[in-house]
Amino acid sequence: MTFRQKAAAIIRRTLTLLDPASWRGVFTGVSTSGKTVTATDAMTISTVWACTRLVAGTISSLPLMVYRDGAGDSRKVAKDHPLYALLHDSPNADQSALDFWQFICVSLELWGNAFARIERGAGRRIVALTPIRPDVMQVRRLTDGSIQYTYVDQGKAHTVGQDEMFHIRGFGGAPLGGLSTLSFGRNSFGLAMSTDEAAAHVYKNGLRPSGVLKTNDNQTLKPDQRADIYKYVVEPFAGDNSGKPLVLEAGLSWQSISISADDAQMIQSRQFSVEDCCRWFGVPPHMVGHTAGNTRLGSSIEQQTLGWMVFGLRERLKRIEQAVMKQLLTAAERLTVTVEFNFEGLLRADSAGRAAFYSAMVQNGIMTRNEVRRLENLPPIEGGDDLTIQSNMIPVSKLGEITSTGSEAARRSIIDWLFPEGMPAKSALYEKEDA
Template sequence: MDIRSIFTRWLEPLGAGETAPSAPSASSELTDPDSDTFWIMTGTKGGSRVSVTERSAMTLPAVLHALEILTGVFAMTPMIYYRREADGKTRADNSHLFTLFHDRPNDAQSIFLFKEVLLGDMLMAGGFANFVHRDGMFRPKSLSRLNPRAVQPAQFWDRTDGLELFYDAQLPDGSSGRFSRTDIWHVPGFSRDGLLGVNRVKLLDDMLGSAVAAGEYARHFWENNAQPATLLKAKGKVNPEDKAKIKFDWKRMFSGARKAGEVAVLDQEMDATTLGATNRDSQFVEVRAFNVVEVARAFGVPPHLLYELSRATFSNIEQQSLEFIMYSMMPHYERVASAATHYFAEPGHFFEFLPDALLKGDVKTRWEAYKAARESGAMNADEIRRRENLQPIGGKAGEEYWRPANMAVSGEPNPTSAPPQP
């Protein structure tokens, strides 16, 4: 039996009493605590319990806002389908792939929501996966998002064809099976093996867990009327039953909402002593501010975008915003565009994001740059107007390129120069 027949056998539906044939699969490594794949997906080694989930991580305002910023900026940047030409590239506006990724990925979601979920899955779950619906000509017509935690790559490698990927996935209708690459488009996030993306939430469990714990401490502290733990000391011996009663009475009288300022009357020569350090001594405010910086560092977001302005200055915020696009967003753009090109693009075509609008400076700086480009002959008026979403002037006024009067083409006479004097 050759390889192709084996693949066909894998993809056939099972009959009564049949079991799925075994295959070398990454999914088998997901349950092995000592495997690198288990570490990549869970961020743990040796199967230790992971306490932070995506839901609990998003209870942190810094995580929620960082995710909102990254996915929002990503979703508002258009991805264009281009055709390569001898002198550059042109938009393939008439292609169904242009419409699929620029206007309408499916009937249920707008392109903004689709791309927002795409990057969100890559950041929080390590990868994005969707089922590719095709028309009668086998062309992609729509995309349905799959739960990234219910999609596991199954790989097969041989010396002739190299690596072949299949996907064990559960579909939105509840059915599951093994699908080929023609059915599943999978985009891993930052990856160490090229197949599975690193689960950021699980990998950063310690950092996110400490931030969540600080929030939980603040909630319980204020729920208890900002009263720290108390030690009740008696000079005589107290039996266990009386200890339990005293503890119950104290918590009933002085714990919970609207009980601050109550008067405690102690008998049996008992004293009340406060335990633990104060919030000032434990630097509670500084810890919570540092957690914001840690989240910003983990997600690649400048702290000032998360409203952590303790060390921000007005002179460096614009530069940090440009660096955010260049060093944080551009890798996400290229990762998704190259994955779409590899999977969908026809020969001589490619996908590319257009972050030009995000890289524009303030109005004064932008128009000074346009002026320099216009006067040096690098751009004409219509090209500048198109960048500003304005209608072209048309004719020579909009199409001609200027050349400074004091410049000429090397080796050619300048027709505007005066004739030499005898």
């Protein structure tokens, strides 16, 4: 056995949490509720659809940037790099970058794996990335330690090596593939499907009136009396007339019907299904429209949202970034080129948050005004390339010192800040300065 084969055997033993070939057969099929859970079936559950759409839509809307290292630990956007146009604009002839990454993220959320065929041109340069559905992919390790991918496209089987397949592993991180949410969550998803179906049958076939019209003497109505009640009482107060005063006569009385305990338990079961499905995707329930009892732990909706962005999105973003770095860049390029999502893209929808961020960066001398203007697609201004900081937060021992430029304005600003308007001491100080 060669050294490479020994190394591959060690990897198989230590890195594979579960053998995909084994759990793929065990965890697909019929759930304990009797429902067969496929990707199409699971996406009919509103919570699964909402969670998948939220994660995939958020990540795919973030720009994926290619940076090249510069002098002094700086870096600039490398628009001249061959991968920039593929990752940031259009990975193939049919899809935009948003479409491509949304396909990739949906694959990761449902199947735990995402695949894209690497198309190369002259000089082994990557010219396109074509996504492939994970459910048609077979992954296995060869005796020489390499990984082989086989998939079917339009009735024809294709077999390629790992140099021709871009493979992002989901949770689990095994070399042959991540763990599938559909497979491991099939019982929860099947239960949610069964609960929705049961509720639909109840309200389709069951009698659920809002109230009962009763006769005080329990007399049996004649056919013409029953027809008159429907004509003059029931039908006029349905639809838009619901809630208007009801006039009853001839011994009739109205008794409303409250929701039954069985109905209440069904509603609670459906609410629990929402929270249960959210757990599988690591999404806070309020982000998919479920706010019932969502703040019972004392944390606000804003804090929960920030927590999801830090702990939920970060892992997913790093998974994609590192897969791109490892599989699409050469070893030499990885020394000077970095691929990262621009997380600040989320601020585009928050004007107040964006303004606060820019203000803090400019006032603390981290960004120039022209750098901020470029982010806002505004033209540069004269003098906007200088770093500036706020001068009002200085030590008390330095109040008497005069700077070489703008000394008078700086001194007057400090005095205005120290002494409220209208105090005599303020005027006296100005007169002393003028003298």
